[in-house]
Each structure stands twice: as structure tokens, then as C-alpha cells.
Amino acid sequence: MPLNVVFMGTPEFAVPSLAEIVANGHHVVRVYTQPPRKAGRGQSLTKSPVHQFAEIMGLPVETPESFRKPSVIDGLEALKADIACVVAYGQILPQRALDAPTHGCLNLHASLLPRWRGAAPVQRAIMAGDSQTAAQIMQMEKGLDTGAILLSETVPIRPIDTAATLFDRLAQTGAQMWPRVLGAVERGALSPTPQQGEPTYAHKIDKAEARIDWTRSAHELDCLIRGLSPFPGAWCEMGGKRVKVHLAKPENGTGQPGEVLDDDLLIACGTGALRLLQVQPAGKGKMNADAFRQGTPVAKGETLP
Template sequence: MRVVFMGTPEFSVPTLTEIVSAGHEVVAVYTRAPKPAGRGQAERKSPVHEAAESFGIPVFTPRSLRGEEEQAVFASLGAEVAVVVAYGLLLPKPILDAPEYGCLNLHGSLLPRWRGAAPIQRAIMAGDNQTGIVVMQMDEGLDTGAMGPTEIITIEPGMTAGELHDQMMRLGADLMGRALAALERGSLDFTPQPEAGATYAKKIEKAEARIDFSLPAQDVHNLIRGLSPFPGAWFSLDLGGKPVRVKALRSEMSEATGTPGQLVDGDLIIACGTGAVRLIQVQREGKGAMDAATFLRGAGPLPAQVS
């Protein structure tokens, strides 16, 4: 099929690769414009941008798709279908309507639960034990389009957002590949979304990342794994007379008890409102990720309480 691909982060790259490998004609790739990065603030291309160039595909990086000129350029590509995977720009109606078969989006949740920007993180933070990935026919609403092929994913008790992201990235590429094959055969079916059970996965705010140990241990554990590896749930620990920010990247439930924020023993067990969590992997400010034992060897005497 004649395809326009629209995506930006690493999550999108396997789907682009799958489409190219399946023999579809990717006539253009749309991605976010390069951004200054690193000490020298040199402009860095997105992972999708770099992948597209390696395939020899023309790349477009408009700041917006609202203008008539950009919409005319898009329409002139003559795409049969657009595939959208974590692109990052709003698609106005003229863009949605330009391809013969519309725009197909890969969304990381079991819609209508967790419509919005952060479905992977929100599902884990909420303690969901199941999620999924779906091919959706895009409309003008926020992830409200009709649903096509879907894969259900079990969220294991210790699974982090990073691990779920990587599993979805692989499954999603295969799912979209199968959806395009079905579309080419004329057998791709969609079902309207129900409104019952709809929830919104809003963008993660910086303030949410600070751990509140007055919450139940299960909520703290879910926050830690839902924000791991990025942005990382964190707390402050007094080391050598000064507060040090420590990210908690991996944890497990503990049967220990104590007052909220209390370091129950020397094994990085921290009491919560009810129960406690044992920190398994942490990252001290300015350092790399490390296991709890390595952190404790370099930390020196620990205070009785974290904040």
C-alpha cells in the first residue's frame, strides 16, 4: 500500500521498520523537528527521522499541520493510508480525511480506558493488572476513534513502565503490520468505542514524581514502577549533612511496619502509610542506576527517616 508514516520516538521505529519490511511503499515520514540537545546544543534528529533516512524515505518536520500549505503538501502525497505512532502533533480534519482509508493510530491501552498522553504510566500507577495495544481509526476526538485489531497484555506485579513500553513496542509493530495486510485484503474491521469506562491518561507532571510515603505501600510501589525509568519517582535522603535526591527505579512489597518514611532497617525498606516497600534499584543524584546493596555501600550512615 501507499503509506505516510507519522511518528517520533524510539517506540515508533519498529512499526516503521515492519511496514517497510512488508513491502509497502512509504512515500513520506512525518516526525517532530530536530531539537537542541547535549552540551553543545546541537540539533538532534528524532529516532524516527534517523530510521527514515536510513531507508531513504523523504522526511517532513512541520511545526504544525494546521496551515493550508502543509495540508496541501500532505494531500499531494496521494497516500492510501497514514500510520500514526506517537507522532506528537494534532492532526486536523483535512489531514485525517486526506488518505483514502484515513489515519490508523497505534494506541497503548485497552480503549476507552486511558485515552490520552500517558496510557502506559497511568495503567501501572493505577494498579491495573491488564492493558493492551490497539489499532484505532483516528477521528477528531482524543483517542475516541473506532477500534480495530487489539492485543491484550498482562501487567505483572513488578513490571515497570519501561518494560511495558518495550513489550508494546514489539507487539504494536506486528499488530500494525497485520492490520495493513487486512486493509489491503479489504478485511480490516472496526468497532465503535463505548463511552462506558472511559478514563483520561493525562501527561505526567513533575510534582507527581515525588514519593508520598504516607500513602499505602501498594500505591507507592505502583508509582515507582509506573515512573521507571523516566522520569523516576524520587525522595530526599540526608547523607553527610545535606539532602540528596534519590530516584527509586524498582521496588517490591515488604511486610515491615513503621511510621511513614521511616527506614525500617539497613536494607532500604521504607515504611508507608500502611505496609512498606523494599527498594531494589535506585539512582542517586548525579550517579547511574545501581542496586540497593551498591547504593548502601557508598552512602555511609543513613538517617532514620526519608522525606
């Protein structure tokens, strides 16, 4: 028997999950998402990706500024939903909201919990050089990503993965897990497994972390660049201007950290060297190294700050 489902989510990452839940015949009684925000060059109010998809599907949408308002939780309780499915919603739910659906709230998290609890698990996993991560659906409780795991799918982190490519794979993997979990809810067969191990925390990305420090190893900087691509983007200075680096490749090479080792953007690091492959000057779009060098010559022997 289909469940009455409340869905809570906001970014593109959450859309495949909502689509899969609808496609499997469950009755989505309401979608909660973040309010429209200013975006783009014109700074016009833009509905979230989940909001836009929900409207296409004819699903009722609410965009409360805060779930701490009693009236918002009153509305959630009045739905008498069987379950709430939460995917990157962007708000902390108080206990009363967690308890409102009959079977509580379930959350899709993009890490191998308890590793990388918190706001930026995908970016942190790549930045740390992890070889694998996971999509996990857990029972939500008051603590930050501390709930028992209901279903887990391990996902390898490829040497060429950026945050964007890994987000895409995890979004698809996670979406395909919802029918199995909701089927278990229908059968009364959920099997929670408490988290085990020492937790680590995926704190929000600080802008200061994005500057490339050439004294670090080429491997570390490769992980940093891929973990911050496309946003906020790791950056360095070239020709006195800030340039984001979206893709690079570790190579052999020795020199003073920041030294340009050839005419094809091979930069010496604390250990090894990094060849810059895709960059983005301030105010411009992404471009490959060849196109960049035509407008901003970077000569062998220079030292980048």
C-alpha cells in the first residue's frame, strides 16, 4: 500500500530522490523546500530545483523560512504523514517536527557515517583523499547526522572525480535506495544499525581554505582543487589576478613551491608538481590551459605567490 510521504529537500541533488519516490507510486502529500532566493546576474528571485520539479509534477509546495515556528509544525502534524524523506533540505528540524510523521523522518546523507557528518561531506571526502564514500539513509534524531543507518551503498571516489561528478553519482545512487527503504517501512521491516567508529565532521567550506598553497604536495592540492570544483573553486594568483583552478594533474617535477616549470602551466609544489588543465579567470568562464595562456602569458621561471 503506498505511503503518504512528506518530502523535504532543496538543491539539484535532491531532485532524483523526489522523482524516484513519486515514480514508485507513493503519495507525496507535501514538499517542503527553501524559499526562493536571489540568483544569477540579475539577482532575480529563483525557486529551488526541488520547488521547480514539484510544481511540474503538480505537488503541493511550502517554503517556510523556519521550521521553528509552531504554526509550521502544526501544518506538518495536520498532514498525518506516514514518513518524511529528507534530502539536503537546509534546515535543522526540531524534535517535534521529527516526531510528526508516524514513522518519523529519514535522511539521505552522502558519506560513510560516522565519517563526515555535517554540511559538506562530498567536498571533504575528496579534499581528504578518501578512496570511497557512500549514500546512506538513516533515521533522523536530534543530533547532527547521528541516527541509525537503514541502508547503505558504497560509492568509489575516482581519481578524476570533482565534487560535481561525485554529487551526481551519489544523487542517483541515493535516489534508487528510497523504494527499498520505503518498502521496508510498509512491511514494518526496518532494520536500523547504530553508527560505529570515530566520527569526523564535514564543516562548511571556509573561503580561506580555497587559496592554493604551493608549499603543499601536488597530491594534496589535486584533492583540494577537485573537492572545491565547481564551487567555491580553489584559486591562485597569476599575472596579478585571481584565477580559479577547476582541474589539474599531479606530475613529476621539482622546483621552489609556486615556480612555473615549463610553458604549459606545470607548477612546482612542496612535493611534486601540478599541471593546470582547466582554469577560470575572474569575470570569465572556464577555459582550458591553452586558451588561458593566450590571454595571460605565464612564463617558465616565474613564481606564483
